[in-house]
Amino acid sequence: MHDLRREFGPAQASFVDQTGQRPRDNHYWAPVIVSREQIDAEVERLAALPRPADGRRHSLIVHPSARAGSPGLAPGIQVSLQVLLPGESTEPMRHNATEVNFCIRGGGSTRVAGRTIAFRQYDVWNHPAFVAFAHTNDTDDIQVRLVYSNAPLLQHMEVYVPEFGVELEVPTQTLTAHASDDPKRRSPFGTFPIGEDGGLLMPYETLINPQVVESRPLHFSWQQVKAELDKLEALGSDYVGRRLYMMYNPVTGRTNGITPNFFATMTIRPPKIVDRPHRHVSAAINYYFSGSGYSMVAGNRYEWKAGDLMLSAPGWAVHNHASYDDYVYELTIQDQPLNIYMQSLLWQESMKEPPALLGTQTGFSTNRTNAAKAA
DSSP states (O other): OGGGOOOOOOOOOOOOOOTTOOOOOOOOOOOEEEOHHHHHHHHHHHHHSOOOTTOOEEEEEOOTTOBTTBOOSBTTBEEEEEEEOTTOBOOOEEESSOEEEEEEESOEEEEETTEEEEEOTTOEEEEOTTOOEEEEOOSSSOEEEEEEESHHHHHHTTOOOEEESOOOOOOOOOOOOOTTTOTTTOOSSOSEEOSSSSOEEOOHHHHTSOOOOOOOOOEEOHHHHHHHHGGGGGGOTTOOSOOEEEOOOGGGGGGOOSSSSOEEEEEEEOTTOBOOOBEESSOEEEEEEEOEEEEEETTEEEEEETTOEEEEEOTTOOEEEEEOSSOEEEEEEEOHHHHHHTTOOEEESSTTSOOEEBTTBOOOOOOHHHHHHHO
16 A cells, blocks of 8 residues: 555645636747757667667657656657667567557567567557557667657646556457446446437446447558558649548547547658648648658748658648658658547648638548549
């Protein structure tokens, strides 16, 4: 019981009179580019360190506006640069954050949720929350991964729970027994309607035993994704949308994510393509791994090239992107699914149209059919 005890000092809530006041303005985080040269230098520095006890050579990439105790590259998105030398493995761990892993150099394998994922450069895979995982470098090259997680949001809420040195899991069948199936947990009253608006009253037995939805790690091979992505060039220069595919995890349902917090998209930008300006509440982080171009964000121009990592769209800032003379490929991580679920995802696809609350209101359309015919 002593391990569960916490010492709290005296605390007193206060009243803050807001009569006649309006909410404060949002603090917009500035776009920031972490250059390929900076990333390469940090990889070299990490690789030169003695092997740590848990095998984890990693650095967080932190925005200067990040809140103390919640180090992210965006307010709700943590990006970690992780390095493994040939023949090394990490100690198994688990945490209540979800992850997206992206290999930017080398390859190897990850053991997660009882599954082994063999990966190569530019492959993407997700980690469900609170399942054990460990990484191995069984190649002759340095393994470098960018890992995106929702840890800053959990740290801001003071509910981030990591566990280290855990046992790797053996595949087991997911238990799907629910309150309605177990007579020991079944309320004699069940869930029943109240009033005439469609609301229900749910018993405690269901509250503590909600329906189980299996969340699995999913592996998206770059070789397979690229073959589909390259077909989007045929849309031609008249296409007004963005040439991308989302790597979709069905467990996220209508919120369109790879995890409940993030979507992950792969984009191809043919030479000399300029997107139309748009904006959204969700923050976007781009990693460019081919080509070069520029982004306009809230009236400011930012130049980028292959190997650069960029907070390219702070929430609700008008932005667009353009390619130069080469093909651009990029991974984008964005906290859109979380905002859809919270009913907070304002999105303005064109500055000539009013914004919509995506997931709650009807969204937008493109001219894809006509563009494909023209091509």
